[in-house]
Amino acid sequence: MKIKGGIGKSKLGFVTAFLISSRNKVEAPIRLYVDTGSSHTTISERDAERIGIDYPKLKRAPYPIKGIGGTVDGYLLSECMLVFRFSNCAHVEFLDNILVLRHNPKTKEEHLATWDIPSLLGCDILKNYSVRFTYKSVILEK
Secondary structure, eight states, X not given: OEEEEEEOGGGOEEEEEEEEEGGGTXXXXXXXXXXXXXXXXXEOHHHHHHHTXXXXXXXEOSSOEEETTEEEEEEEEEEEEEEEEETTEEEEEXXXXXXXXXOOOSSHXXXXXXXXXXXXXXXXXXXXXXXXXXXXXXXXXX
16 A cells, blocks of 8 residues: 655655544644654644634643744644545544644744644654655655
């Protein structure tokens, strides 16, 4: 089974999935950048707003979320499915939780910078695949 994605911003590989969290009434397509350095799959604040995630209904993550951009607030979107399409078929990955990021920018410039942070497909999913990058695509293979 091969899930093929493209190359997007800054020449980073991405895949598209359909995100479902029945408990939180979320059903939407999402572009996830393949990040072998991320422990967890994360949804950016921009994507959270676009797909209608309601932060007050989520549990706060029990630990700080740290990355290259510093520390941000994390929330848990529970009971999730990521549905990937390939070759007229679909494959589902189940996750107990996906992290949803929330920044607290102090200036307009900080807000604009955080708005460019993408959603990430992390090692909680990637550990199940071989990951291969080409000039024009990324391929996840089981």
